[in-house]
Amino acid sequence: MEANRQIEILKKTQLFGALDETEMRLLAARAGLRTYPQGEILFCEGESCQGLFIVVTGRVRIFKTSSTGREHVLAVEGPGASVAELPVFDGGVYPASGSAMEKTEALFLSRIDLRALCLEKPEVSLKLLQVVGARLRRLVGIIEELSFTTVRHRLISWILREAKKSGTATFALQMSHQELAAHIGTVRELVSRNLTRLQAQGFIAMNGREITIVDEEGLQADLASMM
Amino acid sequence: MEANRQIEILKKTQLFGALDETEMRLLAARAGLRTYPQGEILFCEGESCQGLFIVVTGRVRIFKTSSTGREHVLAVEGPGASVAELPVFDGGVYPASGSAMEKTEALFLSRIDLRALCLEKPEVSLKLLQVVGARLRRLVGIIEELSFTTVRHRLISWILREAKKSGTATFALQMSHQELAAHIGTVRELVSRNLTRLQAQGFIAMNGREITIVDEEGLQADLASMM
DNA sequence: CGGCCAGCGTGACTTCTGTCACTGCTCCCC
C-alpha cells in the first residue's frame, strides 16, 4: 500500500513524527511522492517556492551557484529531513537550489496544505521553527568561517569534523576535490594544494581516497594559531 | 500606564500585530521592558538563549566576532522588529551577539511564555516562521556575497542599496569606515582604498560624509563584469 | 590654546585566492 508506506516514512521525520494516525493519513493523502534520478534538480534558486520536500531515500544537496558557475554547498539532507521549509510562510523564491546526489525519493507537500496543518497543529509549527533554527545556526557558522578564516582553516575544520563523524582517525574522502571545494567555499586547486601541504607537514596522511589524521593536536594548534 | 504603552508597541510589531486585545494584555503582562545605553550588549554569542527581544526604540546590531576582534554585522534591527527568535524552539545558544547602536529599549519575552503563546495562537508561529525565513534569506545572501565576490563588489552593492534606500543619488555615510567594513565583511583599510578608487574612477563623488553616485550604470556594469 | 584621540588616507609588504594551462592517471566502454 502506497499510503501505508508514506505513513511509515512520515513517522520517522522530525517534523511530523509526533502526529497521530488520523493526521498522518490526511497528510499522506495530500503529499505526493516523487522520484529523482541522480543529479536531477528538485528546485532551483530563484523559482517561486511552492512547497516543502521530505527526503525519503537518497540525499539532497542544497547549494548556491555563482554566475561563473562556481557552487557553494549550504547543506546536505538525508532521509527524514525536510528541505526548503521557507514556503510555509511567504510565497517568495527559493534562496538556493536543491539537487539529488543519488537516486532520491521525496515527498512533496504544497504550501497550502502545510499552512493549514500548521494552523491546526501548532506543534508542527514549533517543529518547523526548530528545523529552520538549526539551519539558521549552520548558515551563521558558514558566514563566520568565510568571513574570518582561510581555505586552509576551513579544510582543517572539515577534516576534523569528518574524522569525528567517522569515530576514527581514518576516513574515506567520499567526494571529489571539486565537491569538497564547493563545501568549504573555494576551488578544486586550492583543496588539492592544501591537502598536499597538510600531508607534507605531517599533519595528515593520504592513501588513495583515505585520509588519516596523524597529528590531531597539530591541526588543532594550527587552527588556533590562525585566529 | 506602562501596560498601555507596551500594548501600543506590541500592536506595531510584525509578530504580534494581529493579536486581539486580550492576548495582547496577557503578553504585555509577561514581557519585561529593558533599557540599554548605547553600546550595551543585549545578548552574547555562545550564551544560552532565554528569550526573544522586541525592539521598541533605538537600533540593535547583530554581529559575529572573530577571535582576532574583527566583527561582521549580520543585521541591524529597528523598532517593531524582533531579535533572537531562535530560543522559541531549542534552548540552544545565541549564534551571534546583539548590541545597542544607540540608547535602546527592548521588550523581553521568555521562551516559556513565547512557546505557550505559539501553541495557543498558531498564527504567531506562522509569523515567526516568516520572520525567521526572511532572516534565512538574508544570511544566504551574505554567504553568496562572501563566497563569490570581492570587497569592491560588496562595497558597490552596498552603495547602490543605500542610495536606493535614500531615494536619491546622494546620501550620507552614517557610520565610520570601520563600521562599514564590518557590514560588508572586510577591514577598514580596504573600505578606504576602495572608496578612493571608486572616486578616482569617476563612479562616485565624496564630500565629507556624503557620497554621490555619479555613474550608476558604470557601477552596475562593474558589478556585472566582476561575475 | 594646547594636547589628545578617534577616524581617515596611504605606502609597503606578505599571504591568500583564484585562474590558466598542462600533465598524468585511472576507470570504463566500446
Added chain:
DNA sequence: GGGGAGCAGTGACAGAAGTCACGCTGGCCG
C-alpha cells in the same frame, strides 16, 4: 587494446585581501 572522460597534482601568475606603520586632520576637553 585504444580512446575518452573525469579527476588529481602542479607550476606560473595576477590580483585581492589583510597587516603594519605612519602621518594627517578635525573635534573636543581641560
